[in-house]
Amino acid sequence: MAAQIREHRTRAGMSVTELADVVGYSKASMSRFETCDSPVPEELCPKLDAAFGTNGLFTALFEMLRGVRFPDRYLEYMSLENDAFGLREWAGFRIPGLLQTPAYARAVFREADRGATEEEIEARVAARMDRRAIFDKDPSPYFAAILDESVLRRWIGGPIVMAEQLAALLPMMDHEYGTARVLPLCRGEFGLSEATQIVIELEDGTSLIYVEGSASGQILEDPDVVTMRKRTYDRVSAYALTPRESAAMIRAAIKEYEACTQSPI
Structure with missing residues (x-):
């Protein structure tokens, strides 16, 4: 999901700071989400969909990744x-x-x-x-x-x-x-x-x-x-x-x- 956030943010011409302001998170938190240093919280996903106009993409992706199992x-x-x-x-x-x-x-x-x-x-x-x-x-x-x-x-x-x-x-x-x-x-x-x-x-x-x-x-x-x-x-x-x-x-x-x-x- 980190790559998707980064790709859509770049496509939207937004900086990390600008996206952080839109979704109500700190710049440091958004940077950690984009570098996989912190997991993306479920409640952030609909905010990302609203910010990027992605029609539920991040919400659906979170649900799919929730079911991924790794040994x-x-x-x-x-x-x-x-x-x-x-x-x-x-x-x-x-x-x-x-x-x-x-x-x-x-x-x-x-x-x-x-x-x-x-x-x-x-x-x-x-x-x-x-x-x-x-x-x-x-x-x-x-x-x-x-x-x-x-x-x-x-x-x-x-x-x-x-x-x-x-x-x-x-x-x-x-x-x-x-x-x-x-x-x-x-x-x-x-x-x-x-x-x-x-x-x-x-x-x-x-x-x-x-x-x-x-x-x-x-x-x-x-x-x-x-x-x-x-x-x-x-x-x-x-x-x-x-x-x-x-x-x-x-x-x-x-x-x-x-x-x-x-x-x-």
Whole structure:
């Protein structure tokens, strides 16, 4: 919901202070809502709908998100992610959640839970998009990602969704708050087997590791394990392509997906 508030406020040409005055909240509170530092209260939603003329959008979104359920391990990780000074992610199966487009995330959730309703899927997509609010903090956390090349080749949502998703990655290759790079398939012996491993760096200097498989996830805190996992990530990083080389590989993959969408002559 944070991303929706920010998007509609910007579209309306309002500052945080101006919106705060309209809905009767402090500027500090509105800033926290937009950066996910505080949950959006239910009573604020109809005021947002009135301010933006969104005809019940925020009220409906709150009701959908009320029903979203995350396993405790994900809630714990998201809390740490929100407080992180830096995040370094290995993505061996899918595009990192923080870099996903809505269409890609929608396809991921739909495949993961075939019985979910469209409202449930949309609530999960909105929750995932809201995670990007951490980049609006000042200072924002440093985020570095290394993607296995197979992530670029694995069709999720079809060629149009994939082309859009990969195009959205290009500005992230080397940006103000981090990098994204690709580990080519020809460099296969690197020591990471999980679908996801994230090094979480907190402001006090503490590091934790979050690892996730297809149906499990856990926070690792043992200092020896954390050190070993960080070194393994560093090895992967050493074998990854540069941001420029990664961008070239991604552009080539985009062309392949675009070719798949063209009608035969």
